[in-house]
Amino acid sequence: MNYIIVLASGSGKRMGTSTPKQFIDVLGKPLICYSLQTFNANKNIDEIIIVTKKKYFAKIYDLIDKYNLDKVHMLVKGGKYRQESTYNALMALHGFANKDDIILIHDSARPLVKNDDVNRLIECAKKHKAATLGSKVFDTTAKVTKRNKFVDIVPRDELMSIQTPQAFTYSVIYRAHKKAIQNSIKNASDDAQLVKLINKNFYLVEGSKTNFKVTTIQDLDLLEALIRK
Numbered sequence: 001m002n003y004i005i006v007l008a009s010g011s012g013k014r015m016g017t018s019t020p021k022q023f024i025d026v027l028g029k030p031l032i033c034y035s036l037q038t039f040n041a042n043k044n045i046d047e048i049i050i051v052t053k054k055k056y057f058a059k060i061y062d063l064i065d066k067y068n069l070d071k072v073h074m075l076v077k078g079g080k081y082r083q084e085s086t087y088n089a090l091m092a093l094h095g096f097a098n099k100d101d102i103i104l105i106h107d108s109a110r111p112l113v114k115n116d117d118v119n120r121l122i123e124c125a126k127k128h129k130a131a132t133l134g135s136k137v138f139d140t141t142a143k144v145t146k147r148n149k150f151v152d153i154v155p156r157d158e159l160m161s162i163q164t165p166q167a168f169t170y171s172v173i174y175r176a177h178k179k180a181i182q183n184s185i186k187n188a189s190d191d192a193q194l195v196k197l198i199n200k201n202f203y204l205v206e207g208s209k210t211n212f213k214v215t216t217i218q219d220l221d222l223l224e225a226l227i228r229k
Contacts, residue, residue, distance in 0.1 A: 001046045001101040005089040008052040008108040009078025022108040034111035040071045042115045048072045051085045081187045087177045099171035106165040109214045117207040125167035130202035132192050134160040
């Protein structure tokens with residue numbers, strides 16, 4: 001089985017809107033629905049789990065009906081932080097998912113993920129047990145202090161920008177989250193970094209540059225332009 005956890009508990013504070021960004025209307029459709037429809041159409045995805053605040057459950061149920069998202073089999077209450085939200089979903093799958101089942105984890109704020117990339121990611125995770133989408137860095141990249149004082153140029157051929165989904169066997173990602181809790185780590189922004197805690201290597205699968213995370217109003221402008229194109 002291949003499960004995908006879609007994280008949709010963010011408040012969108014950096015967006016500066018009263019509506020959480022996953023529910024912002026983008027050309028007549030909530031932002032979250034773009035990735036949900038992509039995953040729902042993917043023959044390699046068996047079940048979708050959506051993690052969101054309890055007060056948005058009714059809204060999600062309406063979207064499931066409206067957009068015929070028949071692979072959404074579970075809604076899970078989101079946590080205070082991203083890490084807690086993911087852990088809640090993993091616990092909800094405990095007893096259902098087998099240890100070698102593939103668990104994909106995706107940020108709902110990345111609406112333009114491509115199924116070709118998802119399929120290659122799944123195959124990599126089956127082989128190596130831990131993998132993530134990423135994209136090469138083409139800009140010259142600088143290391144700076146907290147006050148933006150230049151320190152050094154970082155060789156860009158050694159860098160990749162991490163994306164989601166990330167994919168792991170259930171046993172690997174479950175063990176990684178348990179280890180993080182034991183080490184009092186509560187607010188990791190990325191699941192792959194937790195996997196490193198258990199000394200498990202993960203592999204990068206190059207994805208599309210269009211699989212960017214919508215964070216600002218300017219990102220929404222870019223998103224709409226890409227969708228229209």
